[in-house]
Amino acid sequence: MSRVLPGFGLSLGYTLVYLSLLVLIPLGGLVLKAGTLTLAEFWQIATTEQAMASYRVTFGASFAAAVINAFFGLIVAWVLVRYPFPGKSLVDAFVDLPFALPTAVAGITLATLYAGNGWIGRHLEPLGIKVAYTPYGIVVALAFVTLPFIVRTLQPVIEDIEPEVEEAAASLGASRWLTFTRIILPAIFPALLTGFTLAFSRAIGEFGSVIFIAGNLPMVSEITPLLIIAKLEQQDVVGATALAVVMLVISFVMLLTINALQWWAANRHKGRAA
Amino acid sequence: MNALARKLAVASLALGLAVPAFADPSLLNVSYDVARDFYKDYNPLFQKYWKAKTGENVELKQSHAGSTKQVRAVADGLEADVVTMNQATDVDFLAERGLVAADYAKKFPNNASPYTSTMVFIVRKGNPKGFKDWSDLAKPGVQVILPHPKNTGNGRYSYLAAWGYALRQPGGNEASAREFVGKLLKNAPLFAAGGRDATTTFMQRRIGDVLVTFESEAELIAKEFGRGEFEVVYPTLSILTEFPVAIVDKVVDKKGTRKQAQAYLEYLWSKEGQENAAQNYLRPRDAEVLKKYAAQFPAIKTFSVDEMFGGWSKASPAHFKDGGSFDQIYQVK
Amino acid sequence: MSFRRANAEPRWVRLLLTAVALGFLALFLGLPLLAVFVEALAAGVPAYLAALVEPETRHAVLLSLLIALIVLPFNVLFGVAAAWAIARFDFKGKSLLITLIDLPFAVSPVVAGMLFILLFGARGWFGPWLSEHDFRIIFAVPGMLIATLFITFPFVARELIPLMQTQGKDEEEAAVSLGASGWQMFWRVTLPNIKWGLLYGVILANARALGEFGAVSVVSGHIRGETNTLPLHVEILYNEYNAVGAFAAASVLALLALVTLVAKTIVEWRMHKETQMLEADLPPEKTQ
Numbered sequence: 001m002s003r004v005l006p007g008f009g010l011s012l013g014y015t016l017v018y019l020s021l022l023v024l025i026p027l028g029g030l031v032l033k034a035g036t037l038t039l040a041e042f043w044q045i046a047t048t049e050q051a052m053a054s055y056r057v058t059f060g061a062s063f064a065a066a067v068i069n070a071f072f073g074l075i076v077a078w079v080l081v082r083y084p085f086p087g088k089s090l091v092d093a094f095v096d097l098p099f100a101l102p103t104a105v106a107g108i109t110l111a112t113l114y115a116g117n118g119w120i121g122r123h124l125e126p127l128g129i130k131v132a133y134t135p136y137g138i139v140v141a142l143a144f145v146t147l148p149f150i151v152r153t154l155q156p157v158i159e160d161i162e163p164e165v166e167e168a169a170a171s172l173g174a175s176r177w178l179t180f181t182r183i184i185l186p187a188i189f190p191a192l193l194t195g196f197t198l199a200f201s202r203a204i205g206e207f208g209s210v211i212f213i214a215g216n217l218p219m220v221s222e223i224t225p226l227l228i229i230a231k232l233e234q235q236d237v238v239g240a241t242a243l244a245v246v247m248l249v250i251s252f253v254m255l256l257t258i259n260a261l262q263w264w265a266a267n268r269h270k271g272r273a274a
Numbered sequence: 275m276n277a278l279a280r281k282l283a284v285a286s287l288a289l290g291l292a293v294p295a296f297a298d299p300s301l302l303n304v305s306y307d308v309a310r311d312f313y314k315d316y317n318p319l320f321q322k323y324w325k326a327k328t329g330e331n332v333e334l335k336q337s338h339a340g341s342t343k344q345v346r347a348v349a350d351g352l353e354a355d356v357v358t359m360n361q362a363t364d365v366d367f368l369a370e371r372g373l374v375a376a377d378y379a380k381k382f383p384n385n386a387s388p389y390t391s392t393m394v395f396i397v398r399k400g401n402p403k404g405f406k407d408w409s410d411l412a413k414p415g416v417q418v419i420l421p422h423p424k425n426t427g428n429g430r431y432s433y434l435a436a437w438g439y440a441l442r443q444p445g446g447n448e449a450s451a452r453e454f455v456g457k458l459l460k461n462a463p464l465f466a467a468g469g470r471d472a473t474t475t476f477m478q479r480r481i482g483d484v485l486v487t488f489e490s491e492a493e494l495i496a497k498e499f500g501r502g503e504f505e506v507v508y509p510t511l512s513i514l515t516e517f518p519v520a521i522v523d524k525v526v527d528k529k530g531t532r533k534q535a536q537a538y539l540e541y542l543w544s545k546e547g548q549e550n551a552a553q554n555y556l557r558p559r560d561a562e563v564l565k566k567y568a569a570q571f572p573a574i575k576t577f578s579v580d581e582m583f584g585g586w587s588k589a590s591p592a593h594f595k596d597g598g599s600f601d602q603i604y605q606v607k
Numbered sequence: 608m609s610f611r612r613a614n615a616e617p618r619w620v621r622l623l624l625t626a627v628a629l630g631f632l633a634l635f636l637g638l639p640l641l642a643v644f645v646e647a648l649a650a651g652v653p654a655y656l657a658a659l660v661e662p663e664t665r666h667a668v669l670l671s672l673l674i675a676l677i678v679l680p681f682n683v684l685f686g687v688a689a690a691w692a693i694a695r696f697d698f699k700g701k702s703l704l705i706t707l708i709d710l711p712f713a714v715s716p717v718v719a720g721m722l723f724i725l726l727f728g729a730r731g732w733f734g735p736w737l738s739e740h741d742f743r744i745i746f747a748v749p750g751m752l753i754a755t756l757f758i759t760f761p762f763v764a765r766e767l768i769p770l771m772q773t774q775g776k777d778e779e780e781a782a783v784s785l786g787a788s789g790w791q792m793f794w795r796v797t798l799p800n801i802k803w804g805l806l807y808g809v810i811l812a813n814a815r816a817l818g819e820f821g822a823v824s825v826v827s828g829h830i831r832g833e834t835n836t837l838p839l840h841v842e843i844l845y846n847e848y849n850a851v852g853a854f855a856a857a858s859v860l861a862l863l864a865l866v867t868l869v870a871k872t873i874v875e876w877r878m879h880k881e882t883q884m885l886e887a888d889l890p891p892e893k894t895q
Contacts, residue, residue: 100864
């Protein structure tokens, strides 16, 4: 394709240099440090029963949290952009809160809310639902700390949808639901997937909020970052890097898959639109 | 705006400008997390003493966080003149790396630990489940709250206390101790993130029947939650928790602050230093001071990690390293 | 936001969605925030205020703000550059590049801190050289800046990429073919189009920079009054049984996050007026 627009070299060059300095070199250092282990040692650390259980908890809870947020986040973003209601800017302001609260405060507060005598927990416990100190607690904490991602990636995109397109669809007799699924959803899908990806990846690494509500029982509610901390508590930096590398590789593969999928979907959509 | 000017100075530091030399010597005390109150009171005492003795003003800076993390930071270049920790294994880590003297424990009296504490039980008002000793914590149907035994200092001390208790019972041996601690841990519905989190879980969220914690924390709990909500139960036998201090040789030699660092730690054993410990509910080493505060420190039989386990260098790998007794308890299902 | 009936949802759908959104936010965000303030005010307003004016707390607030202030321009510059390259040009390995940009999020904050210890710590690669030349990175403000940069790295870029992707490049190409220079195109066409995404990215990065605990905790050294940020201070206060102080400090962080939103509202309002004026001058249709 012809490059009409300027600045490709400059922007890509800058991106790559900055990315290398801040992310790639440090992560390379991590991998090298883990590389001081033999493959057998590495494998042994990475695949202990406890580690395997923690991967399941971490990735499962992160996925669940991202799904919850994708669903509710879409509704929240849509309502915040499209529907007027009193106090809207204040509600809009709340959305970023989970990022600003230190994760430990979030974890402590959520544990207090969802414990058997907490504001929320006391209504759930009689129903037989236990959240605090179970894997559900992990999902709640992760959903809390990653909520802003989906709302904030969707908001500008929804704001950008031209009402004319929807009007045209409506005037051609499309039902509102059809307009939504055929016109709006494809337009916001890349952003939704981006938000999902970000929430998911952030959830995988999250530690501070989770440990206060998880209960941290081995094999049941231990997340992988906690095992990394456990290694560090034994002053075993190399062992910690080994687990960190495992998480990094799994995350990388998952993120790459989602991003490739998204690019493919976007191009397909573009192709169809053209 | 003075603070702002300082901020700008910090910012210029951020840009890599040279660090100017300060006129007054300054010491950085890298310490564990709940020691801030203690040193907040102790530092002015020492400054006054040092000024009177030498006419010199000494600036004292504090750093508090988890003990193990703190010594790793010191090994990674945090320029601590002195470290004041809550378990010997952390100072040992620095000794192995040549940052503090290998015989740091002999450089000061009492194993270089100016004060001690012990693990006790906090139970609900009236002690409804009648907890008297460690054996009651391992009975079926009770819930025990304690911090993560592998990842926190309080948790490790609690775990070793229970283990040592079981060893000392008639016919006690490694196997019976393991079984006993296994039963006790089965009664733990969760492992708290830290000592403070365990307290919040027990006191505020009202989970569990008994909380295992430092004796010194009991007073802090009273401060936060009021005295009417709980009772302290002393078991028949518990662990002596020591809080070793050491000079970081590498740093004081570089900065030329050995004299001040030595005096700063020595003064912990002075009457003023010992009184300060007692006022912070830490058991003073000084017999006279201990007697003066006897009301707040009931007599209790204790064992040290050295006596029972042959030191942290043996206890850590046997119990808390990966594959140690703690992991084994959870592996066997 | 004037919506014509033709493309609005039926009233009951709007009400239902609004109720779901507000209910979800109230339950998930409102209650925790309320709980923080309840704890902070547990001992009354005077105790709350006293907790805030404590010198160490004040210092921690300033340090947190300073770090956020330094970090944000870097994020904006990188975010715009990366989004421009990725959303406006086709090249091989784009998905890989995006994934690499995402990666810092997936790195546990503690590990993120560890990365820089491995590089700059006394036992790290550059540590000996640094200490020889008396440069302090780790356990000083520079290290905290680097860790915060790492943690907030993806925000602006990831906010802008899907937005610019959705917008397409027609307007910019039109501007260039009409003879606008690169900078003119950027200031007049690109920037106005991406302003909301950029703003959201900045707000998120700012909130995250203020609230970050894990990574900064590893590299800060926790020296009180020197390298103690507000989140670190909160932890210490909490651990020493000063719940009021801890939650009061946390509430400050929540309020600081809200302040950026006030800024957003002001910008929004001004822009709204501008576009109204513009729309009065111009014919209403736009190119898609």
